[in-house]
Amino acid sequence: MTVETGTPPARRTGRASRAGAVLLTAAAVLAAGAPPGAAADGTAALTPAAVDAFVTGYLDANGVPGAVVAVTEGERVVRVAGYGHDSTGAPMTADSPVPVASMSKSFTAMSVMRLVEEGSVALDAPVVEYLPEFRVADSRGDEITVRQLLDHTSGLSDTTFPEKSGPLPATLEERVAQLGEVEPAAAPGTRYSYHNPNYAVAARLVEVVGGEPFADRLESDVFAPLGMDDSTTVGDLRDAPEVPRGHVLMYGGAVAADEPSWFLDGSSGVVTTADDLAEWLVLHATGHPRSGTGPVSPDTLAAMRAPGEGAAGEADAGLGWNLEGAGAGHGGWLFTYTSQQIVLPESGHGIAVVLNGGLNTGGVEARVVAEGLAELAEGGAPEVGPPVLAIVDGVMALLTLAAAALGAAAVLRAPRWAAARARGPVRRLVLASAPHLLPLALLAGLHPIAEFVFNGRDASWWQLLHVTPTVVVWLVTGSLAGLAAVGARARHAARVRRSR
Template sequence: MTRLFLVLAVLLLGTAAPAAAATNGIDAYVRAYLDHTGLPGAAVAVTHNGDVVRVAGYGHDADGAPLTASTRLPVASLSKSMTAFAVLQLVEQGRLGLDEPVTRYLPGFRLADERGARITVRMLLDQTSGMADSAFPDLRLSQPHTLAEAVDRLRDAPLASEPGAEFHYHNPNYEVAARIVEVVAGQPFADHLRTRLFAPLGMASSTTVDGPPAGTAGYVRAFGFEVPVAEPDWFTGGSHGVVTTAEDLAKWLAAQRDGGGALSPESAALAHTPAPGRDYALGWRVRDGLVSHTGEWFSHTAAQILLPDGYGIAVVTTMGMALDNEAELLARDIATLVQGGSPEPALPAGVLADRVLAALALIAVGLAVVGVRRARRKLRWWRVVPPLLPLVPLAFLPQLLGVVFAGRRGTYGQVLYVWPGLVAALAVLALAGLTVAVARARALVSGTRARNPEESGETRGDAQWASANRRSGS
């Protein structure tokens, strides 16, 4: 009996030691990442084969309060995978069909394009409905307040492609899917998630909201400074409205192995399986052997990753959307760490880009000073035009950034959240150019006026000389 206890003790110590090492390694790395990048705060959940490896909060929120494993934070578009789970639950109950048209469950569903009648439930979840930001820029439009309103406003939405033909990441796909859940289940979407998904998984601190609640302020970066900002008011229901904790995210990650009792293992696997030739499944993206998804609010970012060896990683940060999703950067570094690698904290691309933009802005100011001083040299009207060119990208900035951000077009205010450094740098460039253009224009005008009196004087002198000659000749 004593020998048996010794064997069990050795086995327990053998499993506890790697777990403790993993926990210590995660803690040390996340703190090093925050110190190196200036990221104000992050919440992390790591699981392995259903067991919790680490749940913790690091840093602080926008109010200065420490983040913990129980701090409630928005996970943005990680919500899509949860909406997909809710749809699949109804499919398992025989109340929904993935390949049935949306109009079977929402008879009032109409688009401006009659092809919208062919959109199926599956097309909503794998984002091949043909709806797209390029055709219906929902970020720029008046925001709905309920899922019913979100569906109704699509009556003015054209299609960007044939239903089922192309992938377009578009939040309204999941707004419609959530509305289907609401109608078929016969209860508000938030209540359905709470009772049918969150409760069975033990996610007691999780909920879904239709708009940013109070207390969800975060940060944006500008020229290396972290600036606290309130989340702007926009509709989040169904597609990016879940607010949860690191503790609950660990339970969510564990449920991806076999459905966690809320869904069958087969349906859970279906959520992670894209159609042939595609990489987006049902609320999850599958690339390079990783099953993952990211989420972005203007003041927070999130990421979740499932590794082939059984690890699950979720990260939520208090830094808003930018060139890089900082939660994804940190989550991928943690993935490297738990797989035995040695990641090194690196500055996000946006920080490096801001340094370049700051340098360009300073150079522009210097050139503007020189340009104003030399405005009277080589007076030509065409020289007024080149300094005005920076006004062009500033005027069309939301459209230009839409190309960078996969066709998603926002407003100037939203661009200011996403990349304040770019807006500020372009404004400085435009102002510097405008100053030089005005100086050159004034020099041209004053130069023209100065020449006119001289020319008039010369003309009068010539006339007087000619008149005097005529008198002397007579």
């Protein structure tokens, strides 16, 4: 395929983020006018120019340095391109290597389904039948089926096994061994809980049943049949030096950063290109590859996107895919990249997007771009919404300045404050100064607060800093300012009390 880069910027997407909806009315003036590529009747044509205008508009409006995109319709590749630049300053292109994060689960699931088609594995058989080393802390582990790994109803959860903040394994075998001390959060098949180690176990099963390393099996099972010659899988991004550093998005800019170490194999480790993703999308959107024989049959592809059977209320969970309406997709986030794929089998469209900016508090992610392109594919006219992250970070910057100013003022006023209050009860002095320690309390509780907000998902402190940098800057500034204020008040109050 031709290596192409994006064209000049246009406007930005209206499906931005859930948080963006709150601010949409106030920012409506930013979205006035018809978006590029719009037809006379208000719909938009799915053309390379329309794709370019939408993607570049979103990147520019949100301060994302670069992206790669693949858009297909039937067997036709509408657009494979790179936009912007990577962390070295080099242009992003259709063959730039990018990590696709949790989109990798779709690839792992397909490798498992190859074994199912071969008759080597049964989806509803216990995992231990094929992987005797798999154990959890109680006998419920013997009931976990292969299907339950793939649709996240195994009962395993971040709440009982913090997979990112705990000790990191070096291999799939080590990851499976770590689960031997883990108490399941629920009985198998009774609750949906998105948990990366489910796919590490699935990948280890592929290794053991297939008789060769997971990366080799993924190559022979999936990449080679589809002609995805520039794709691989790794356990840590440090094992893929060809992938440039991604970025942390903050204060309207992007800071190049190494991806914090965490175990990716099986769940999040695929590295690929826009060119290769186009081949993958054609397979899923049409049921067959552009040439040759696909990795699995059309019936198996459909089964992977069928409503889940494992847990009530989670009919939108397929095998390596999430279901929505007539389509299916799967997103992914690292702390320095995000990704999203969407396939629409009824219309034959496929869309994949990878941004080189990581998870953030403003909802700037590949999902928003992919959903906008899906709207474009369905004849809609997507618009770029308000710059939510810039607004959030602007608020955080003001809060940071206010915290520093309040702390400085409290230090300067400490002598007068002490003179007026120091002769009262100590308890009253403590209560009067306690509000200055609120940022410190919030900083100490940030990790559990973040876990609650992210529905129990685990992250280390270092990883959390990548997601909420401006929040951490505010809380650290407020904590230091508060400690300085309390310290100054205590020092002056002690002097006044000694002088009585």
